[in-house]
Amino acid sequence: MPTDTAQNYLEKIQNSHVYDVAKVTPLDLQINLSKRIKNNVLLKREDMQPVFSFKIRGAYNKMASLSPEALAKGVIAASAGNHAQGVALSAQKLKCRAVIVMPTTTPQIKIDAVKSRGAEVVLFGDSYSDAYAHSLELEKKEGLTFVHPYDDPDVIAGQGTIAMEILKAHPEPIDAIFCCVGGGGLLAGIAAYIKAVRPEIKVIGVEAKDAEAMTLSLKKGERVALDQVGLFADGAAVKQVGEHTFALCQQYVDEMIIVDNDAICAAIKDVFEDTRSILEPAGGLAVAGLKAYAARENLQDKTLVAVASGANMNFDRLRFIAERAEIGEKREAVLAVTIPEKPGAFKSFCRLLGGRNITEFNYRYSDPQNAHIFVGVAVSDPSESAKLVSALQQKGLPTLDLSDNEVAKLHLRHLVGGHAPQAENEKVFRFEFPETPGALMKFLDTMGHDWNISLFHYRNHGADFGRVLVGMQVPPNELTEFSDFLSKLGYPYWDETENPAYKLFLG
Incomplete structure (x- = not known):
């Protein structure tokens, strides 16, 4: 069982290498949403990263920590989404080989985005599980280093730099920070840093109601494997959270919130009305959770931060989102x-x-x-x-x-x-x-x-x-x-x- 503490991660985060490729993203006041729900809502704009997602942070931090010998052999990852692009861009920056195993069902637009960064794409299987298993075989066969999307201390520390930026941008009181949860890397990294530096700030994870692996795991006290997950918020559709991420969330996360697809659609519209940017469904999870929490607790005049985790939206989903947003609201x-x-x-x-x-x-x-x-x-x-x-x-x-x-x-x-x-x-x-x-x-x-x-x-x-x-x-x-x-x-x-x-x- 992992034994890392918040203090261990504080040092890892402060010494991370993410800024060789990632950018410090803005913490923007959401004027319209703040007025409507009567709270001070701040949005951490990870949708503005070079790959339109926070995943670049963890991927690069992991790869930058590898030895020259390991980099010379190359890296491998299994992903059909934002992690794939993060690994590909990191490899391009570090001038190393990158192999990305993706399911055969992956949309061509995502395959092309990864190839454009110079990575090799291997299509295998009908699901992420198939691609993941094949990537482990290739890792051993070709001597590559596997870059995990969330369950790795260096990846978690890379994502944790978001918390460091939030506190630098807003040193005034913050009541709660909301993060989307898939495998738990983002939530674990942010929670570890916040509880080491500003433990009075609540850290709250948000999951889609048909992919609540972390919520169920924390309730049971052990990692739970879901039989299936909903794919609307595909960037956070993970059947089982990581060992490292679960251990950290057990210690440092205050609460989990579950939201439905209508609430996610409404959150995407809320962000669009304030920023004119369109988040992907997983990217809107934190805002949906923030709104649900504020309504449940009857909060007013509190400072609430949501991490907009990504904006790699599939265009053909926009009609569904537009139609369901009003119902969700x-x-x-x-x-x-x-x-x-x-x-x-x-x-x-x-x-x-x-x-x-x-x-x-x-x-x-x-x-x-x-x-x-x-x-x-x-x-x-x-x-x-x-x-x-x-x-x-x-x-x-x-x-x-x-x-x-x-x-x-x-x-x-x-x-x-x-x-x-x-x-x-x-x-x-x-x-x-x-x-x-x-x-x-x-x-x-x-x-x-x-x-x-x-x-x-x-x-x-x-x-x-x-x-x-x-x-x-x-x-x-x-x-x-x-x-x-x-x-x-x-x-x-x-x-x-x-x-x-x-x-x-x-x-």
């Missing part, structure tokens, strides 16, 4: 509402929503008596959601709050629809609504006719206009009035009634 209520299936009921329902911004609307005719509507509504906080649900129910409209329903948020919102053979004389049009309050009510008021709305789909995507698909049952003898309505409305529109996709799935 509890600023969107997702509701299922039942209204009478009769002309005018839809307009009456919209009036009950008042001036609230509708973020999404899904409806398809399916029953001659009742209409089931899937709607998203912008709210200021969860209490407003509860009031809205109560107000709708008092008007005789059965309402179910789906804001915490994963099936609804992930799938149903995209699947509301289907064929409606009873929707006779249906005309389907695609519109562009201006993204302004009242655009929907203008549509309904201008319609001024008892045509039954049989299909309605809308989702706010942050553009300056909303794309809306509407089905209306218009008898053949009223097509002239319908044409007049379209002209009077003034919104761009396209007739999709003969669209083959509509006929195949909705008609």
Whole structure:
């Protein structure tokens, strides 16, 4: 069992070599977030490192401590993410060979990023575990030195330099520092330094709820191996924490916080609004944990520091993050509402929503008596959601709050629809609504006719206009009035009634 103490690590951290390649990153005040949660929130900007992650610190500190003979033979690592880039850049700086073993499932963009630093990439297996096992075989076969992503004293000390910079940048009182946790190297290094120098400062680790290896290990008093981990925060998706990191966290970490993916998405948005930078999911973990802790403890006017650990974001995740951020911040209520299936009921329902911004609307005719509507509504906080649900129910409209329903948020919102053979004389049009309050009510008021709305789909995507698909049952003898309505409305529109996709799935 490792026996290193905070004092041992204090010396290691103070004598580290990280600044040959890493930079001292800013500790930035998050003005908007601080104002909203009524605390002084500081962000340690490790997303601004040359490889957009803190991992460069530990990797270089380990490699710079190797003997000339070991460097001459080269190093090897197993990683599909930020550690790979840290090792590759360090090898480039130290002019030594670097072999990075990555799973065959690694995105090409990450493979190219590692190769661009001059490292050799070996693709092996379908998972990190496969790549790790193969890297150990190559280490022995080729006489290379393995650079562990977290469970190595030199790596831990390299990450600990972040704590040293935080205290130099902010010598005034700090109430708590929050760190994301994967294998535990970042948390262990920061905790060891802080408890050696400023033990009154709380050090709190943050994990995703589907990758809580450190939380469970600390509760049990021994390292726990998870059967599987969620991959949304892939930079912190580790099944078992390290021996060194666990021992240090047992001694020096005050608490662990677990957050869900919606909270991570909300944190990424918070940082973007203050910095215009986009963190990767693991990079947003600390901010999400900070917010959860501040809310739980009802903190005000405290100084809280979060480490933004990385910004190697996969671009294709941005849509999911944007969609879930409002729910994570509890600023969107997702509701299922039942209204009478009769002309005018839809307009009456919209009036009950008042001036609230509708973020999404899904409806398809399916029953001659009742209409089931899937709607998203912008709210200021969860209490407003509860009031809205109560107000709708008092008007005789059965309402179910789906804001915490994963099936609804992930799938149903995209699947509301289907064929409606009873929707006779249906005309389907695609519109562009201006993204302004009242655009929907203008549509309904201008319609001024008892045509039954049989299909309605809308989702706010942050553009300056909303794309809306509407089905209306218009008898053949009223097509002239319908044409007049379209002209009077003034919104761009396209007739999709003969669209083959509509006929195949909705008609």
